Amino acid sequence: MEYGSLVRLATWNVNSLKARLPRVEEWIDDIRPDVLCLQETKSTDDAFPSQFFADRGYESVHHGQGQWNGVAIISRVGLEDPVANFADGLPPDPEARLITATCAGLRVSSAYVPNGRDLENDHYRYKLEWMARLRAHLEADTRPEAAVVVAGDFNIAPDDRDVHDPAKFVGATHVSTAERDALRSVESWGLSDLFRYLYEEDRMYSWWDYRAGAFNKGEGMRIDLILGSEAVRNRSRWVIIDRQARKGDKPSDHSPVLVDLDE
DNA sequence: ATGGTCGTTGCACGA
Secondary structure (H helix, E strand, O other): OOOOOEEEEEEEEOOOHHHHHHHHHHHHHHHOOOEEEEEOOOOOOOOOOHHHHHOOOOEEEEEOOOOOOOEEEEEOOOOEEEEEOOOOOOOOOOOOOEEEEEEOOEEEEEEEOOOOOOOOOHHHHHHHHHHHHHHHHHHHHOOOOOOEEEEEEOOOOOOHHHEOOHHHHOOOOOOOHHHHHHHHHHHHOOOEEHHHHHOOOOOOOOEEOOHHHOOOOOOEEOOEEEEEOHHHHOOEEEEEEOHHHHOOOOOOOEOOEEEEEEO
């Protein structure tokens, strides 16, 4: 495959696009992703900096609500048939957590799965229902035989290799059997966790708490995932979690995750 | 054992 014939797709929970814009600019100029899924823009649609991306050669679609949540897809390889929220025909999710569009023949969703907070919390039930709706969305929106990507912050560590100290997380959200089963149910529609498909390594995290020097102590979780259908998986050359982006001045608490796909 | 930091907003709360 000759140079330049790859599609570079990335996902990044930026924890406020406004606060992160200098870091996003630096990262885009360095990495030049073809498609970038953003989560936690914390922006209204009106305030979303579409011109900032247009100036750098990107089209963009945003589904935001303002103070919280907010997801976007930016692309320099086409951006067609956007769908905000779930396509399952049920009343829309009141929170802005999902947007879908077609980029370079890929049906791409940017997903921000609810945090869950704790196992007794209403938000935990909402999280499990949200994952069930994600599968229903895929069933309504596309087919597993297509080139499908669901990338984002899942707030679920798929297995114990994805948690720095599993013993500390017994009884906590992000690792519960029900959450992991909900992820497997979405995957069983026809998606694979591309990082885990390619690599067996543990201690490869994508999120580290801002507090208590968690990043420097290597105390994180791998909760930012790129799920791909078989057609995408077969084109996946490598997946990288860009830890560099978690360093330096005013980082997000999440690193970007990127995949290069053979064309 | 607890809290520890950010981002939002507005002087608390979500992650």
